[in-house]
Amino acid sequence: MFEARNMCSGYGEMAVLKDISFSVKDEIFAVLGANGAGKTTLLKTLARLLPVQSGDLTLDGSDVSATPAYSMPGAGVAYVPQEGNVFPDLSVLENLSIGGRTGHRSKAEKLDEVFALFPRLKERRSQAAGSLSGGEGQMLAVGRALMQDPQVLLLDEPSAGLSPLFVDTLFTSIADTRRDRGLTIVLAEQNAVKTLEIADRVMVLSLGEMHLLRDRADLSMSDITAAYHI
Amino acid sequence: MDYLIFSFSLMLVYIGLAQLLHIQFGMAGIPNFGVVGFWGLGLYGTGVLYLTYDVPLFIAIAMASLLSAAAGYVLALLVLQRSGQAVLAATLALSAIIATLIVSEKDITGGVQGLGTIKFPFGDMDGRNIVFMVFILIVVIALVWLSAKLRDSRMGRQLVAIRDNEELAASLGKNTASTKRWVFAVTCGMMGVLGGMSAPLHQFLVPYQLAPSLTFAVWIALVLGGKGHNLGATVGVFVTFGLFDILIETYAPVPAEQAILLPNFKLFCYGLVLIMIIMFRPRGMLGEDKPRVRARPAQAQGVPRET
C-alpha cells in the first residue's frame, strides 16, 4: 500500500508536513492530531491533490509522487474529503454514479450494497445532494467512495459534525466494510476515543510533524494525549 | 419586412450565443466575458476568407470557426486553471485584442472602412434572407436540443461536478483541466459558427460590430432567463432583444424626436430588470434545472420514513 519516506508536502512553496515516514499496510491506519496538525494535508497528499515537495511516496511499490489526482481512483484509491465532499447540484444517485466506473463489479450491484449500508440514501436518491443534512451528506460521500471499489479508502474526519449516536453507526460500518471487503483505510480523526476502538495503528501529528506511530495494542490514551501536546 | 427578418435572424444568433454561454458558465462554471471576440473571429474570419480568398461561404464559416475554437483552446490552456476572476479578465482582454487587431490590420480586415459585401448563399433565389433565417433557426434549435441532451449525459454531470467542486471531481478520476479545455474550445468554436453565419446578415463588416456590448447583452439575457436552466438563455433573449429591439423598436408608436432616446431607455430597462431579478429571483426567471432522475417519494413505495 502507501509508503512515504521523508516526505514533505504543503501548499505552494510552504511546507506543512515535514519529513514524514510511514507505511500503510492492510489495516485501519488512524491519523490523529489537533486542529491544524496536518491531517487533511496528509490525506490530500496521498490523494495526490497536493504536491510531494521532497522525499518519496509510493503505492504498491510504484512511485506516485508526481501522479495526478485523477489517476488515483484507477490505482484503487478513494478519497473522502473533510468538507465539501458532495456535489450539491447533482442528485444523490448522480453523486453515487459519478465515480463508480472503476472496479469490475456492476454499478447496480455496488449501488445495492451502498443502499444496504445507508438505507437513508436510497430514500433520498433523487434529491439534490445540496439539500441533505450534514450526516446524510457524510453517508453519501462514504457511499460514493465505496462505489469506486477501492483498495485504499482515505477518510478525512468522517465523524465531524455528526451526532454521537451516528458516529457509532458510521464507525461500525467502517469497521464492517473493512472486514467484509479487506479494504485498507486511512482515517484522519479528532475523536481519539472512537478511533482507538477500530484502528490497528495510530499516527499522531502535531504541527506537521509525526510524533507517534504505534500499534494500538501498545498504546494508551495518555501516550496520545502526550503526543498531542508536543 | 427585410429589416424584421434581419432582426429576427440576429435574435436567433443571440439565442445561440446565450445558449453556448449557458453551457460554458451555467454548466461548466467558466465565466466567458469575451463572447464577442469568439463570435467576431468567426464573423471576420468568414468575411476575409469569402471576400479575399473566394472561399465558398459555408466552407469559410467552418474554417473561421476553427479559428475561434483554436483561440478558445489556447486561452483555456493559459488561464482556465486559474481563478474565475482571471478567466473573466483574460476573456474580456482577448475580445478587446481581437477588436483592436481588426482595426489595425487594415490590409486584411479593411480596418475602420470595413469589409463587404457578403452575399446570402443560395444564388439569386427570391427570399434568400428568409431561407437563411430558417437555416439559422435550425442550427439554433439543434444547439438548444444538444445542450438539453448534454445536461442529462455523463459529460453534463461531469461538468456540473467540476463546477461544484473541481478538486473533488479530480479525486473521482476526472481529468478536469482537459475536460474544461475541450468543452471551452468546442463551444467557442460554435460561437465562431454563429459569427460566420452573422456575416451575410450584416453583409458589411465594421469593427464597431465587435464592441463589448454584444457580450453584455448575451450575459444579461442569460442571467435574466436563468443560467442554470436550459431554456433560460432563450427566454432571456426574447425578453431583452425580442421585446426591445424587435417589438418596441418596430411597432411602438414612438414620436421621431423621442426615438433617439430609445436605446438609452432600453439600457435603463435592462438595468432595472436585472436589479429586480438579482434581488428577487437570483437564479433567473426560469430558476434552476432540477436533477433529472425522479423517483416517487419513499412513502408511496411503502417504505416507512425514519423519524
Ligand SMILES: Nc1ncnc2c1ncn2[C@@H]1O[C@H](COP(=O)(O)OP(=O)(O)OP(=O)(O)O)[C@@H](O)[C@H]1O
Ligand atoms: N489552502 C491552504 N493554504 C495554506 N495553508 C493551509 C491551507 N490549508 C491548510 N493550511 C495550513 O496547513 C496546516 C495544516 O492544516 P490541515 O488542514 O492539514 O490540518 P488538520 O489537521 O486537518 O486540522 P483540522 O482538524 O482542523 O481539520 C495549518 O497550519 C493550516 O493553516
Ligand SMILES: [Mg+2]
Ligand atoms: Mg482537517
